[in-house]
Amino acid sequence: MTDASTRPVTLRAGTRADIPALTAIYNHYVEHTVVTFDTTPFTPAEREAGWFVHYAPAGRHRLLVAETSGDVVGYATSSPHRPKAAYETSVETTIYLHPDATGRGIGRILYAELLDSLQTEDVHRALAGVALPNDASTALHERLGFTALGTFREVGRKFGRYVDVRWFERPIG
Template sequence: MMRLVTVEDAQQIVDIYNYYVMNSIVTLDLVPFSVKDFEEKIKTISNDFPFIVYEVNNEVWGYAYANTFRTKPAYKNTVELTVYIKHTELGKQIGKKLYSELLLQLKNQNYHVVIGGLTLPNDASVKLHENFGFEKVAHFKEVGYKFDKWHDVGFWQLTF
Protein backbone atom coordinates (compact mmCIF):
# COMPACT_ATOMS: atom_id res chain seq x y z
CA MET A 1 0.00 0.00 0.00
CA MET A 2 1.05 3.59 -0.52
CA ARG A 3 0.85 6.11 2.28
CA LEU A 4 2.43 9.28 3.61
CA VAL A 5 5.77 8.90 5.33
CA THR A 6 6.08 9.11 9.11
CA VAL A 7 9.15 9.70 11.26
CA GLU A 8 8.81 6.10 12.40
CA ASP A 9 9.81 5.05 8.85
CA ALA A 10 13.27 6.59 9.21
CA GLN A 11 15.11 3.37 10.08
CA GLN A 12 13.73 1.46 7.10
CA ILE A 13 14.28 4.40 4.76
CA VAL A 14 17.86 4.93 5.88
CA ASP A 15 18.51 1.21 5.39
CA ILE A 16 17.22 1.43 1.82
CA TYR A 17 19.22 4.56 1.06
CA ASN A 18 22.47 3.51 2.73
CA TYR A 19 22.58 0.35 0.64
CA TYR A 20 22.91 2.61 -2.42
CA VAL A 21 25.41 4.91 -0.69
CA MET A 22 27.70 1.95 0.00
CA ASN A 23 27.12 -0.16 -3.13
CA SER A 24 26.06 1.99 -6.04
CA ILE A 25 26.56 5.17 -8.02
CA VAL A 26 22.81 5.80 -8.01
CA THR A 27 23.55 8.35 -5.30
CA LEU A 28 26.78 10.27 -5.13
CA ASP A 29 26.62 10.48 -1.35
CA LEU A 30 29.78 8.94 0.05
CA VAL A 31 28.98 8.55 3.75
CA PRO A 32 26.02 6.57 5.14
CA PHE A 33 23.27 8.53 6.87
CA SER A 34 22.12 8.01 10.45
CA VAL A 35 18.52 7.40 11.45
CA LYS A 36 18.53 10.85 13.07
CA ASP A 37 19.60 12.38 9.73
CA PHE A 38 16.60 10.82 8.02
CA GLU A 39 14.22 11.73 10.83
CA GLU A 40 15.18 15.38 10.25
CA LYS A 41 14.92 14.96 6.49
CA ILE A 42 11.45 13.45 6.79
CA LYS A 43 10.24 16.26 9.06
CA THR A 44 11.69 19.01 6.89
CA ILE A 45 10.56 17.68 3.53
CA SER A 46 7.10 16.42 4.53
CA ASN A 47 6.22 19.82 5.97
CA ASP A 48 6.32 21.34 2.49
CA PHE A 49 6.20 18.56 -0.10
CA PRO A 50 4.68 15.15 -0.75
CA PHE A 51 6.76 12.30 0.74
CA ILE A 52 5.28 8.83 0.29
CA VAL A 53 6.27 5.25 1.00
CA TYR A 54 5.30 1.94 -0.54
CA GLU A 55 4.72 -0.60 2.20
CA VAL A 56 4.07 -4.35 2.20
CA ASN A 57 3.28 -6.13 5.49
CA ASN A 58 4.58 -3.19 7.54
CA GLU A 59 7.85 -3.18 5.60
CA VAL A 60 8.87 -0.16 3.51
CA TRP A 61 9.89 -1.35 0.05
CA GLY A 62 10.36 2.10 -1.46
CA TYR A 63 9.86 5.80 -1.03
CA ALA A 64 9.58 8.93 -3.13
CA TYR A 65 9.41 12.61 -2.42
CA ALA A 66 9.60 16.05 -3.96
CA ASN A 67 11.90 18.72 -2.65
CA THR A 68 13.16 22.19 -3.39
CA PHE A 69 14.82 22.51 -6.77
CA ARG A 70 16.49 25.82 -5.95
CA THR A 71 15.91 28.24 -3.11
CA LYS A 72 15.27 31.46 -5.08
CA PRO A 73 11.57 32.43 -4.99
CA ALA A 74 11.20 32.34 -8.77
CA TYR A 75 11.71 28.55 -8.64
CA LYS A 76 8.83 27.92 -6.22
CA ASN A 77 6.77 26.03 -8.83
CA THR A 78 9.60 23.68 -9.73
CA VAL A 79 10.58 20.65 -7.64
CA GLU A 80 13.17 17.91 -7.79
CA LEU A 81 12.05 14.30 -7.31
CA THR A 82 13.69 11.40 -5.53
CA VAL A 83 12.76 7.72 -5.57
CA TYR A 84 14.51 4.73 -4.00
CA ILE A 85 13.45 1.10 -3.94
CA LYS A 86 14.70 -1.54 -1.55
CA HIS A 87 17.39 -3.35 -3.56
CA THR A 88 15.81 -6.76 -2.92
CA GLU A 89 12.49 -5.58 -4.39
CA LEU A 90 13.66 -4.10 -7.70
CA GLY A 91 11.74 -5.03 -10.83
CA LYS A 92 8.32 -5.06 -9.16
CA GLN A 93 7.09 -1.75 -10.63
CA ILE A 94 7.29 -0.05 -7.22
CA GLY A 95 9.05 3.00 -8.63
CA LYS A 96 6.32 3.37 -11.25
CA LYS A 97 3.61 3.19 -8.59
CA LEU A 98 5.37 5.72 -6.36
CA TYR A 99 6.00 8.13 -9.23
CA SER A 100 2.40 7.84 -10.45
CA GLU A 101 1.12 8.92 -7.04
CA LEU A 102 3.79 11.55 -6.46
CA LEU A 103 3.27 13.18 -9.86
CA LEU A 104 -0.50 13.20 -9.34
CA GLN A 105 -0.08 14.97 -6.00
CA LEU A 106 2.34 17.50 -7.47
CA LYS A 107 0.04 18.23 -10.40
CA ASN A 108 -2.90 18.69 -8.01
CA GLN A 109 -0.76 21.10 -5.97
CA ASN A 110 -0.15 23.17 -9.13
CA TYR A 111 3.56 22.60 -9.52
CA HIS A 112 4.68 23.42 -13.04
CA VAL A 113 7.98 21.58 -13.55
CA VAL A 114 9.47 18.48 -11.98
CA ILE A 115 13.14 17.57 -12.34
CA GLY A 116 14.87 14.23 -11.93
CA GLY A 117 18.65 14.21 -11.48
CA LEU A 118 20.35 10.89 -12.30
CA THR A 119 23.88 9.62 -11.99
CA LEU A 120 24.72 7.99 -15.29
CA PRO A 121 24.64 5.33 -16.52
CA ASN A 122 21.34 4.32 -14.94
CA ASP A 123 19.14 2.66 -17.55
CA ALA A 124 16.34 1.72 -15.15
CA SER A 125 15.90 5.27 -13.87
CA VAL A 126 16.17 6.78 -17.33
CA LYS A 127 13.43 4.40 -18.50
CA LEU A 128 11.26 5.24 -15.47
CA HIS A 129 11.49 8.97 -16.13
CA GLU A 130 11.00 8.74 -19.88
CA ASN A 131 7.97 6.46 -19.46
CA PHE A 132 6.34 9.33 -17.55
CA GLY A 133 7.14 11.82 -20.30
CA PHE A 134 10.29 13.35 -18.83
CA GLU A 135 12.77 14.65 -21.39
CA LYS A 136 16.51 14.82 -20.96
CA VAL A 137 17.49 18.49 -20.71
CA ALA A 138 21.07 18.40 -19.40
CA HIS A 139 24.11 16.17 -19.22
CA PHE A 140 27.07 17.14 -17.07
CA LYS A 141 30.20 15.10 -17.70
CA GLU A 142 32.41 13.81 -14.90
CA VAL A 143 30.93 16.01 -12.15
CA GLY A 144 30.82 13.36 -9.41
CA TYR A 145 33.64 11.19 -8.08
CA LYS A 146 32.84 7.93 -6.34
CA PHE A 147 34.45 4.49 -6.17
CA ASP A 148 37.65 5.88 -7.73
CA LYS A 149 35.88 6.94 -10.90
CA TRP A 150 34.28 10.05 -12.41
CA HIS A 151 30.54 9.95 -13.09
CA ASP A 152 28.20 11.92 -15.31
CA VAL A 153 24.91 13.38 -14.09
CA GLY A 154 21.88 13.98 -16.29
CA PHE A 155 18.69 15.93 -15.64
CA TRP A 156 15.26 15.01 -16.92
CA GLN A 157 12.32 17.44 -16.89
CA LEU A 158 8.55 17.09 -17.00
CA THR A 159 6.34 20.13 -17.46
CA PHE A 160 2.68 19.94 -16.47
Protein backbone atom coordinates in the same frame (compact mmCIF):
# COMPACT_ATOMS: atom_id res chain seq x y z
CA MET B 1 12.37 -9.14 3.04
CA THR B 2 10.05 -11.55 1.27
CA ASP B 3 9.12 -11.56 -2.41
CA ALA B 4 7.49 -8.19 -3.13
CA SER B 5 6.15 -9.26 -6.53
CA THR B 6 3.20 -11.19 -5.11
CA ARG B 7 2.10 -8.70 -2.47
CA PRO B 8 -0.12 -5.66 -3.02
CA VAL B 9 1.55 -2.26 -2.70
CA THR B 10 0.23 0.33 -0.27
CA LEU B 11 1.22 3.97 -0.76
CA ARG B 12 1.08 6.52 2.02
CA ALA B 13 2.76 9.62 3.40
CA GLY B 14 6.01 8.88 5.18
CA THR B 15 6.13 9.21 8.97
CA ARG B 16 8.86 9.46 11.60
CA ALA B 17 8.35 5.76 12.31
CA ASP B 18 9.58 5.04 8.75
CA ILE B 19 12.92 6.78 9.20
CA PRO B 20 14.95 3.67 10.18
CA ALA B 21 13.68 1.69 7.16
CA LEU B 22 14.10 4.65 4.80
CA THR B 23 17.61 5.26 6.09
CA ALA B 24 18.53 1.60 5.53
CA ILE B 25 17.25 1.74 1.95
CA TYR B 26 19.13 4.96 1.23
CA ASN B 27 22.34 3.75 2.88
CA HIS B 28 22.40 0.74 0.56
CA TYR B 29 22.73 3.16 -2.37
CA VAL B 30 25.28 5.31 -0.50
CA GLU B 31 27.51 2.33 0.21
CA HIS B 32 27.14 0.28 -2.98
CA THR B 33 26.21 2.52 -5.92
CA VAL B 34 26.77 5.86 -7.60
CA VAL B 35 22.99 6.50 -7.64
CA THR B 36 23.56 9.06 -4.89
CA PHE B 37 26.66 11.16 -4.47
CA ASP B 38 26.56 10.87 -0.69
CA THR B 39 29.60 8.85 0.36
CA THR B 40 29.02 8.30 4.08
CA PRO B 41 26.04 6.35 5.46
CA PHE B 42 23.57 8.21 7.67
CA THR B 43 22.11 7.38 11.05
CA PRO B 44 18.34 7.60 11.43
CA ALA B 45 18.81 10.66 13.68
CA GLU B 46 20.85 12.41 10.98
CA ARG B 47 18.22 11.62 8.35
CA GLU B 48 15.44 12.95 10.56
CA ALA B 49 17.19 16.23 11.35
CA GLY B 50 18.69 16.97 7.94
CA TRP B 51 16.23 15.41 5.52
CA PHE B 52 12.87 14.26 6.87
CA VAL B 53 11.89 17.54 8.53
CA HIS B 54 11.11 19.41 5.30
CA TYR B 55 8.45 16.97 4.05
CA ALA B 56 4.72 17.25 4.63
CA PRO B 57 1.72 15.04 3.74
CA ALA B 58 0.49 17.78 1.38
CA GLY B 59 2.15 20.63 -0.46
CA ARG B 60 5.03 20.75 -2.87
CA HIS B 61 7.52 18.80 -0.76
CA ARG B 62 6.31 15.29 -0.13
CA LEU B 63 7.61 11.96 1.05
CA LEU B 64 5.58 9.04 -0.26
CA VAL B 65 6.28 5.54 1.06
CA ALA B 66 5.52 2.18 -0.56
CA GLU B 67 4.96 -0.84 1.60
CA THR B 68 3.99 -4.43 1.03
CA SER B 69 2.57 -6.47 3.91
CA GLY B 70 3.74 -3.81 6.35
CA ASP B 71 7.34 -3.76 5.05
CA VAL B 72 8.63 -0.43 3.72
CA VAL B 73 9.99 -1.23 0.26
CA GLY B 74 10.65 2.22 -1.15
CA TYR B 75 9.98 5.92 -1.18
CA ALA B 76 9.68 8.85 -3.55
CA THR B 77 10.14 12.51 -2.74
CA SER B 78 9.61 15.97 -4.15
CA SER B 79 12.02 18.50 -2.71
CA PRO B 80 12.97 22.12 -3.36
CA HIS B 81 14.97 22.42 -6.57
CA ARG B 82 16.90 25.47 -5.42
CA PRO B 83 16.49 27.77 -2.40
CA LYS B 84 15.70 30.95 -4.35
CA ALA B 85 12.06 32.12 -4.37
CA ALA B 86 11.66 32.12 -8.15
CA TYR B 87 12.30 28.36 -8.16
CA GLU B 88 9.49 27.55 -5.72
CA THR B 89 7.17 26.00 -8.34
CA SER B 90 9.90 23.61 -9.50
CA VAL B 91 10.64 20.47 -7.48
CA GLU B 92 13.36 17.87 -7.68
CA THR B 93 11.98 14.35 -7.52
CA THR B 94 13.69 11.14 -6.55
CA ILE B 95 12.88 7.52 -5.84
CA TYR B 96 14.64 4.75 -3.94
CA LEU B 97 13.57 1.12 -3.61
CA HIS B 98 14.78 -1.66 -1.37
CA PRO B 99 17.11 -3.72 -3.61
CA ASP B 100 14.76 -6.73 -3.32
CA ALA B 101 11.82 -4.62 -4.57
CA THR B 102 13.32 -3.49 -7.89
CA GLY B 103 12.12 -4.77 -11.25
CA ARG B 104 8.57 -5.48 -10.06
CA GLY B 105 6.74 -2.31 -11.09
CA ILE B 106 6.67 -0.88 -7.57
CA GLY B 107 8.83 2.07 -8.59
CA ARG B 108 6.51 3.01 -11.45
CA ILE B 109 3.44 2.86 -9.20
CA LEU B 110 5.13 4.86 -6.45
CA TYR B 111 6.67 7.53 -8.67
CA ALA B 112 3.48 7.95 -10.74
CA GLU B 113 1.49 8.50 -7.53
CA LEU B 114 3.96 11.13 -6.35
CA LEU B 115 3.75 12.96 -9.68
CA ASP B 116 -0.06 12.69 -9.74
CA SER B 117 -0.27 14.08 -6.20
CA LEU B 118 1.64 17.17 -7.28
CA GLN B 119 -1.05 18.01 -9.85
CA THR B 120 -3.15 19.64 -7.12
CA GLU B 121 -0.26 21.75 -5.82
CA ASP B 122 1.34 24.91 -7.14
CA VAL B 123 4.03 22.93 -8.97
CA HIS B 124 4.93 23.72 -12.55
CA ARG B 125 7.93 21.49 -13.25
CA ALA B 126 9.48 18.31 -11.85
CA LEU B 127 13.21 17.82 -12.34
CA ALA B 128 15.28 14.68 -11.78
CA GLY B 129 18.97 13.86 -12.01
CA VAL B 130 20.02 10.32 -12.92
CA ALA B 131 23.61 9.19 -12.32
CA LEU B 132 24.83 7.24 -15.35
CA PRO B 133 24.75 4.54 -16.37
CA ASN B 134 21.32 3.68 -15.01
CA ASP B 135 19.14 2.23 -17.77
CA ALA B 136 16.30 1.30 -15.39
CA SER B 137 15.98 4.82 -13.96
CA THR B 138 16.30 6.43 -17.39
CA ALA B 139 13.52 4.17 -18.72
CA LEU B 140 11.32 4.87 -15.68
CA HIS B 141 11.63 8.62 -16.09
CA GLU B 142 10.88 8.41 -19.81
CA ARG B 143 7.85 6.15 -19.22
CA LEU B 144 6.49 8.70 -16.75
CA GLY B 145 6.72 11.59 -19.20
CA PHE B 146 10.10 13.07 -18.35
CA THR B 147 12.24 14.48 -21.17
CA ALA B 148 16.03 14.40 -21.07
CA LEU B 149 17.52 17.88 -20.93
CA GLY B 150 21.21 17.15 -21.04
CA THR B 151 24.09 15.47 -19.31
CA PHE B 152 26.54 17.00 -16.87
CA ARG B 153 29.77 15.16 -17.68
CA GLU B 154 31.94 13.86 -14.85
CA VAL B 155 30.15 16.11 -12.36
CA GLY B 156 30.63 13.75 -9.40
CA ARG B 157 33.37 11.42 -8.22
CA LYS B 158 32.62 8.29 -6.24
CA PHE B 159 34.46 5.01 -5.77
CA GLY B 160 37.48 6.51 -7.52
CA ARG B 161 35.72 7.32 -10.79
CA TYR B 162 33.90 10.26 -12.30
CA VAL B 163 30.17 9.96 -12.89
CA ASP B 164 27.88 11.72 -15.36
CA VAL B 165 24.39 12.92 -14.41
CA ARG B 166 21.58 13.20 -16.95
CA TRP B 167 18.88 15.72 -16.05
CA PHE B 168 15.22 15.23 -16.90
CA GLU B 169 12.16 17.49 -16.69
CA ARG B 170 8.43 16.91 -16.69
CA PRO B 171 5.63 19.45 -16.71
CA ILE B 172 3.19 19.24 -13.81
CA GLY B 173 -0.36 20.48 -14.10
